[in-house]
Amino acid sequence: MTVPSNDSKSSFGRWIGFAIIVISLYVTWQIRQILLILFMAIVLANALDILVETIRRRGIKRGIAILITIVVLLLSLVGLFGIIIPSFLGQFQQLVNLVPRGINQLTTNINQLITRLDPDLVAVLPTVDQVIAQLQPILQQIASRGLNIFYSSLGTLLSSILLIALTLMLLANPVPYRNCLIRLFPAFYRQRVDEILKMCNQALRGWLKEITFDMSLMTLFSLIGLSIFGIPLALTQAILTGILTFIPNIGIGLSVIPPLAIALLEEPWKPPAVILLYFYCYLAIQKLDNNPRFAKLSTYPAVLLPGFILLGQLFFGTIFGILGLFLAVPLLIVSQIWLKEVLIKDVLNKWE
Known part of the structure; x- marks a missing residue:
């Protein structure tokens, strides 16, 4: 009877490990929508836990602090859907009707400008239709995936309840779920x-504080500026600007389109004024984020390069759609910490 050698045993063990990794990746890909909901619950639980910790600093027990936070959240949702949302939807419908008119006016202005240029230069430059045709496949793919995920996960009442339930469970008692994840290793x-999870938690909290700060300032600054310029539907556009600020880089570019399109229907000085307004608002927020006085509020230990953010938004947007764009930065923060700590520090730096 032949006894298997140690080399054959180790080779068999490596193949088993490789097969387990492949199967795990396949299962992860198949349940990626569920994992996205879980990640959203983690982000929301971290956001609510910031309020819980703020209340606890006043000497209140955690259980009571969580109860107060839930009551505040419910009252905020009631006020949001009962007071703000109806008026917002009414103005948003007007905004939807005005923006295409402004875009048509912009297209007319561009065509008039093209007729004044050198014909040889015009032949080299791509037309607006060509640029749109090149971008359309990417936009359609992101939109279709976003709609699929919306209808298959967040679009149903059951999934929304699941998201809320997971968020509250993680907020109430996160330790058991954390321990379950740790035991998988x-x-x-x-x-x-456990150390890496603490880093991820700290980074997510820091990013949540920063993005909330930026969204609030962009909403306030754009509201004041658009009101001074006399741009119609200033409040609705300011709220939309604050929401889109959640998406770095791309969000600020998307948020300027509605006020710019409407400004094209107004006096000639208003379009450049709107562009300058959003540009200086963006610069002001960047300076405040880098100001040492706001260091505790606006900085987080995971530093992301702008190029990586754009690539991450394209990657997660292609996979998850619109939700991927909104969650690209927190996903990148967590991914960067795991890659840095596990792959670089624990594997590559110790590889002899």
């Missing part, structure tokens, strides 16, 4: 995983 690495 080998015993010798569990302490290290």
Whole structure:
């Protein structure tokens, strides 16, 4: 009877490990929508936990602080859907009707400008229709995936209830869920995983504070500026600007389209004024974020390069659609920490 050698045993063990990794990746890909809901619940739970910790600093027990936070959240939702949303939807419908008119006016102005240029230069430059045709496949793919995820996950009442339930469970008692995740790793690495999870939690909280700060300022600044310029539907556009600020880089570009389109229907000085308004608002927020006085509020330990953010938005937007664009930065923050701590520090830096 032949006894298997140690080399054959180790080779068999490596193949088993490789097969487990492949199967795990396949299962993860198949349940990616569920994992996205779970990640959204983690982000929301972290956001609510910031309020819980703020209340606890006043000497209130965590259970009572969580109850107060839930009551505040419910009252905010009632006020949002009962007071703000109806008026917002009414003005938003007007905005939807005005923006195409402004875009048509912009197209007319561009065509008039093209007729005044050198014909040889015009032949080299791509037309507006060509640019739109090149962007259309990417936009359609992102939109279709966004709609699929919306209708298959967040579009149903059951999934919304699941998201809220997961958020409240993670907020009320996150330790058991954290321990379950840690136990998925080998015993010798569990302490290290716990450290990495703490880093991710700290980074997400810092980013949530920063993005809330930026969204509030962009809403306030755009509201004041658009009101001074006399741009119609200033409040609705300011709220929309604040929401889109959640998407770095791309959001500020998308948020300027509605006020710019409407400004094209007004006096000639208003379009450049709107562009300058949003440009200086963006610069002001960047300076405030880098100001040492706001360091505790606006900075977080995970530093993302702008190029990586754009690539991450394209990657997660292609996979998850609109929700991927909104959650691209927190997904990148968590991914960067895991890659840095596990792959670089624990594997590559110790690889001899």
